[in-house]
Amino acid sequence: MKPDRTGSSLWSWLRPEERIFKGLLLTLLLGGCWSPGAHSLEVSVGKVTSVEALNGSDVLLPCTFSSCIGYEDLLFRWSYKRNSTLELMFEATIKGPEYEPRILFSDYRVQFAGTSKSNNISIILFNVDFDDSGQYICYAKNPKEKNRVHRATYTLLVVSEMKVVDKTLTTIIVSVVGGLIGFLVVFLLGKKLILFAIAKSRERKECLVSSSGIDNTENGPTGSKGNTKQTSKA
Template identity: 50%
Template structure:
């Protein structure tokens, strides 16, 4: 009896666990893209990317941007899918450039300085998920000048591959020419053999059969 009661009570718990699992899989996700660390020159303007996605939809999606975890840059709220967000910007060099059409809540940071070097946290909360929070971090490194990428190894590899391909093409052309001349030489040899055979037959009287068939002269 105790075992049966345990089974009866465990079924609802299992159902709740499954539903929570579905919500976690299909719930809200925020991302700062595949490249979440970017170097930018002092004085330039940088796009700080953040996108969101939710398979269960959104309602009153709340989002914020913070610098180094403490300085609030902006905050906004998206009432529902397809409706542009209401945004409050709290930094004079920050511009909100996101749109619900592309599920984008990105910002632009104008005229960056070395003080802007650090982490930018994109935070979002979807009430449909009953209080779950989501965040992603974008790291900005401000530099005096962009570092040049050393392409020496790449250049060597490309040069070697180009040389190998070039040699292969030359070898194929030479092979084709050799085969062509060999075939042409074989044709000439065959013609010579045919002509030689015809001459031999003529000398042996095979082609002068009429002279052999003449009758005996009349007396």
């Protein structure tokens, strides 16, 4: 007699392996963006988080964002951290992925250098000087995440001259490797030419031996007289 499942939980009637499978599937479906504490919006300045720039040059401050649940009316800012305070440099909003940013504020030395099509919110800082050395914060807030704030930091060091990298060791290594490769190529070519010359010499010797044997056969054994025709009698 089959047990009555009326009013009972369907989960309780599943086999253990079915429970495990459905549990994993449910975890995957509810994981990622929807898991508690997960950051659906991420802000990044890239793998290299610092740069050196010459005094008086222009510098790109990179920043991108990603969102697995999408975004709407995204607010982003660039700020410079001077001592313990943040000085606003740039501020804009993006209505959605198909819209370009609407600039709310921009310092006179700052220009937007990104595009919402690739979630790029980078800026260019013109004519940097030594006072511009420090930390720059890229900040973003997505209303779809209940205005949760996300940020990333990029460090700029302004110098009077760029450091000269000593390439002596690199040059030596490249020269040695190049010399070894060149020697190997010459050795292989020389070996091939020698083998070719040896093969040709053997062919020439075999040809001479063969030709000598043919001549001796036609002329008969050494020391024998050739057949003479008998003089016919009249």
